Amino acid sequence: MLFLQKNIKIVFKKSITAGLSFAVLTFGVAAQPVFAQQYPDKPIRLVVAFAPGGPVDTTARILASQLGDILKQSVFVENKAGAGGNIGAQYVANAQPDGYTILVTSAAYAVNPTLYGASAGYIPDKNFTPIVIATTQPNLISVNEQVPVKSIAELKDLAFKENLSYSSPGAGTTPHLTCENLFRSIWKAKITHIPYKGAGPAALAVVGGETPIGCTAVAGVYQFSRQGKVRILGVSSEKRLANLPDVPTLAELGYPQIKDYTWTGIFAPAKTPAAIVQKLNLAINQVLANPEAKEKFDQAGLLMVGGTQKQTAEYVADELKRWAQIVKDTGTKLE
Helix, strand or coil: CCCCCCCCCCCCCCCHHHHHHHHHHHCCCCCCCHHHHHCCCCCEEEEECCCCCCHHHHHHHHHHHHHHHHHCCCEEEEECCCHHHHHHHHHHHCCCCCCCEEEEEECHHHHHHHHCHHHHCCCHHHHEEEEEEEEEEEEEEEEECCCCCCCHHHHHHHHCCCCCEEEECCCCCHHHHHHHHHHHHHCCCCCEEEECCCHHHHHHHHHHCCCCEEEEEHHHHHHHHHCCCEEEEEECCCCCECCECCCCECCCCCCCCCCCEEEEEEEEECCCCHHHHHHHHHHHHHHHCCHHHHHHHHHCCCEECCCCHHHHHHHHHHHHHHHHHHHHHHCCCCC
């Protein structure tokens, strides 16, 4: 896996192995009401709250390709990008709670209620039921190949000499907050934020030179770094990434407070029957336990998470508190 190191902190208190083992052993045998056993009897939509090409979209498409076989029903992906993930979230929040319209979104889900306030258009505890966290990855800072810096220290020096800008997958996304924390809160530098509609467009912006700096999750620019089109200067993980061993962590570089991750979570509208939520949780965990899916996630630089619905709900509750505090501490505002 791209950034899972042997001793890295797993996002859930229990290990992914335990969560996946539980899911595989119990899938199909857990006691469920009759209506849940009949579910699904029509196609399921995975509504991705971001544009195609980023880690959220990639996660959804890998899941969809195998969920159909497990659930014996068509599963397709529909992108509804905009407003930092809010448009897709609002759409699913207003959908019928029947298990046929499911939200796939990023950690922006935990950020936006604080960043946008009421205009986020949803209240997590009121409008959604967490199903599972499927994947996660750290954020990183990259520069276009033409930018004359090879380290975070050199980028800092340049930031006080020239007018720089950086791309992100959108206002309130965790890569945006990672860079706001570093650039504005810590450096006190005036680097202009240019939000894009998802990780794919944000990565292409730095690759194409629209912005000299890119703040994305790993999956967005990893392939371009291998092609020499961008230079990755630092990552927000606790340990160096296995496939980027020469790239230091921000903690190593003197910023121990920055240990951020971008996760992809699956959510159902509130009031979706618990048995259906459980069935989806088990089905997704079964995909995550599949070697073919593992290979695809590895290639995309995504760490599989999984776990029970209870673990997921507890983790999401913690993330809502953590990112709300980060938004307040950084003073991040919508442009």
